[in-house]
Amino acid sequence: MSAQQLLLATRNAHKTEEIRAKLGEGFAVVDLLSRASWPEIAETADTFLGNATLKAVGISRLTSGLVLSDDSGLEVDALEGSPGVWSARFAGEKASDADNRALLLERLEGVRGKARSGRFRCVMVLAREGEVLGSFSGAVEGIIVNAERGEGGFGYDSLFVPEGFCETFAQLSREIKNQLSHRARALDAVLDFLINR
Numbered sequence: 001m002s003a004q005q006l007l008l009a010t011r012n013a014h015k016t017e018e019i020r021a022k023l024g025e026g027f028a029v030v031d032l033l034s035r036a037s038w039p040e041i042a043e044t045a046d047t048f049l050g051n052a053t054l055k056a057v058g059i060s061r062l063t064s065g066l067v068l069s070d071d072s073g074l075e076v077d078a079l080e081g082s083p084g085v086w087s088a089r090f091a092g093e094k095a096s097d098a099d100n101r102a103l104l105l106e107r108l109e110g111v112r113g114k115a116r117s118g119r120f121r122c123v124m125v126l127a128r129e130g131e132v133l134g135s136f137s138g139a140v141e142g143i144i145v146n147a148e149r150g151e152g153g154f155g156y157d158s159l160f161v162p163e164g165f166c167e168t169f170a171q172l173s174r175e176i177k178n179q180l181s182h183r184a185r186a187l188d189a190v191l192d193f194l195i196n197r
Contacts, residue, residue, distance in 0.1 A: 004194070006027050006066050006067075007031070008029060008032070009056055009058075009068065010031050012031075019187060022178050041058040046085060047085060048072065048122070052069045056126065056132065057125075057127050060130055064128075064129060065128070067128065069125050070124040072121060072183060074118060074156045075120075077115070077118055078115050079107055088100070101148060101159055104144070104159065119140060120139065121182055122138050123135060123136070123186065124137070124190055137189070138181075138184065138188070139185065142161050142165075143163075144156075144160060145160075149167070150167065150169070153168075169181070
């Protein structure tokens with residue numbers, strides 16, 4: 001049986017690698033890095049679902065196959081849910097992951113213990129030819145540590161310890177992260193939909 005084609009509406013190679021690893025050999029996963037001339041879809045919505053929908057619908061109008069998009073980020077309770085949908089741009093439009101992490105640590109200075117709780121949240125949207133086929137979400141609760149730990153992962157991974165663990169996502173193996181992350185949980189729902197539709 002041939003692999004099912006799936007185009008990810010992202011140019012983030014880290015996300016593509018995570019999704020490809022989770023979905024396995026039953027899917028031929030490509031992303032927008034292979035479609036250099038296609039437009040960048042602006043993330044102008046104020047919710048994860050809104051941004052994921054904009055990307056899935058916009059890109060799916062350019063192709064006949066299945067398109068999967070996601071919008072995800074870190075919600076910190078002490079910051080009233082920030083950085084949230086602005087996670088990738090927390091320290092500014094051109095901010096690096098390191099800039100975003102530094103600003104988060106600065107904003108949490110003086111915040112202790114359980115007050116540093118938060119979650120990674122992911123919303124995925126599956127679309128074909130401009131039509132939404134379904135939306136799926138996943139979240140993982142945890143604590144924001146007060147200094148970076150670990151070399152793996154990306155984004156805020158080196159600051160986030162998931163519930164039930166002592167290591168950050170950047171310290172945990174890719175296999176463990178891919179089992180329990182917010183993106184993994186949303187992908188489980190996507191897989192269930194694709195297998196049973």
